Amino acid sequence: xxxxxxxxxxxxxxxxxxxxxxxxxxxxxxxxxxxxxxxxxxxxxxxxxxxxxxxxxxxxxxxxxxxxxxxxxxxxxxxxxxxxxxxxxxxxxxxxxxxxxxxxxxxxxxxxxxxxxxxxxxxxxxxxxxxxxxxxxxxxxxxxxxxxxxxxxxxxxxxxxxxxxxxxxxxxxxxxxxxxxxxxxxxxxxxxxxxxxxxxxxxxxxxxxxxxxxxxxxxxxxxxxxxxxxxxxxxxxxxxxxxxxxxxxxxxxxxxxxxxxxxxxxxxxxxxxxxx
Numbered sequence: 001x002x003x004x005x006x007x008x009x010x011x012x013x014x015x016x017x018x019x020x021x022x023x024x025x026x027x028x029x030x031x032x033x034x035x036x037x038x039x040x041x042x043x044x045x046x047x048x049x050x051x052x053x054x055x056x057x058x059x060x061x062x063x064x065x066x067x068x069x070x071x072x073x074x075x076x077x078x079x080x081x082x083x084x085x086x087x088x089x090x091x092x093x094x095x096x097x098x099x100x101x102x103x104x105x106x107x108x109x110x111x112x113x114x115x116x117x118x119x120x121x122x123x124x125x126x127x128x129x130x131x132x133x134x135x136x137x138x139x140x141x142x143x144x145x146x147x148x149x150x151x152x153x154x155x156x157x158x159x160x161x162x163x164x165x166x167x168x169x170x171x172x173x174x175x176x177x178x179x180x181x182x183x184x185x186x187x188x189x190x191x192x193x194x195x196x197x198x199x200x201x202x203x204x205x206x207x208x209x210x211x212x213x214x215x216x217x218x219x220x221x222x223x224x225x226x227x228x229x230x231x232x233x234x235x236x237x238x239x240x241x242x243x244x245x246x247x248x249x250x251x252x253x254x255x256x257x258x259x260x261x262x263x264x265x266x267x268x269x270x271x272x273x274x275x276x
Contacts, residue, residue, distance in 0.1 A: 006164075006214065008214065008215075008218045009222050009225070009226055010218075010221075010222070015224075015226075018225070019221060019225060022067045022068075025063075025067055026063065030060065033063070037056045038124075040052040040056065051103065054103040054104075054126070054152075055103065057103075057105070058100060058103060060121075060125065061095070061096045061097070061098070061101075062100045064095070064096030064099075064100075065096045065100055068096065068227055069223070069227035069228040070096075070097075070197075070230050070232050072231075072234070073234070074101045074234050075235040075236065076236035076238075078101070078102035078103065078104075078153065078236050079153060079191050081151060082147070082148040082150065082151045082152050082187070082189075083153055083154075083189035083191060084154050084179065084188060084191070085098065085102060085104050085153055085156070085191050085193050086156045086157075086171070086176075086190055086191070087156075087192070087193040087194065087259065088157070088163070088168050088194060088195060089157035090163055090165035090197060090210070091162055091165060091197070091210040091219075092162075093223070093232070094157070095121075097232050098155050098193070098195070102155075102193075102234075102236065103153060105125065105128060105147070105152055106128070106154070106155045107128045107129075107130060107154045108128070108129055109129070109130060109131075110129045110131040112127070112129070128143060128147060128154060140178065141181055141183050142183075145184055145187065148184070148187050148188060149187070158172050158173075158175045158252060158255065158256070159172070160172050162209070162211040164206040164209035164211055165197045165205075165206050165209030166205055166267075167274060168263055168274050170256065171252045171253070171259075173249040173251075173252035174248075175252075176242075176249075176255075179242040179251065180245075180247070180251070188242040189241055189242070190240055190242055190251065190255060191236060191237065191239035192254075192255045192258040192259045193237065193259065194235040194237070194259045194262030194263050194266065195234050196232065196233045196235075196266035196267065197209070197230070198230060199230055200227055200230040201229055202226070203226055207222075207223075207226070207227075233266055235262040235266070237259075237262060240254065260274050
């Protein structure tokens with residue numbers, strides 16, 4: 001996909017007071033919620049199954065969607081036990097969307113930890129960072145097992161990158177390999193999830209997609225200026241057990257098929273029309 005031809009709508013002068021107000025609301029709300037998060041994080045060192053920090057992360061996600069002008073619709077129910085949520089990936093807005101739709105913590109590449117603002121919030125909201133270093137594979141498995149044993153749900157984006165929000169890319173099976181290790185295969189349930197964004201009136205269908213070389217600041221200002229009336233639907237499909245699939249590739253293909261089917265249903269097209 002080439003994002004160089006995409007024209008991001010620029011805010012007009014009349015939009016800027018509202019943009020500044022929304023940023024201020026998000027900043028103040030984030031400071032308050034982070035403060036609460038830190039308090040309950042300490043408490044959960046003693047009471048690990050309290051899950052208060054996950055609820056605070058959910059509130060932060062809903063605040064983000066409110067500020068962004070997005071209405072959330074959730075179809076289905078998220079798992080009650082620990083496991084992995086695997087979903088399509090369209091935008092930085094997915095962070096707010098999935099924190100709002102389910103009690104999850106993200107699994108992300110280690111580089112995100114160093115990103116300004118986003119990296120800080122990722123750390124605060126319990127993101128598990130994975131480094132692409134084979135020597136660390138065992139420690140990553142141990143960390144995953146600890147999180148799953150305490151009932152955490154970890155969110156993965158198997159496409160490996162964001163899109164324009166109008167297609168599903170092939171799910172990378174390597175991201176499922178950790179589920180098929182002897183230490184984890186009997187513990188992991190996987191729930192496919194589809195996120196479909198619907199643009200507000202007057203904007204292009206790919207308005208919420210953020211990919212390629214699109215500038216983050218330009219996109220966020222466009223969302224804050226023009227997003228009122230937009231919607232995101234999250235469909236939480238039935239979970240499956242990792243051990244029900246003989247290989248990680250079979251599990252990846254199954255999840256991709258289910259997510260792609262949900263996306264096609266939302267867009268009112270045939271599954272074959274959801275391009276890769």
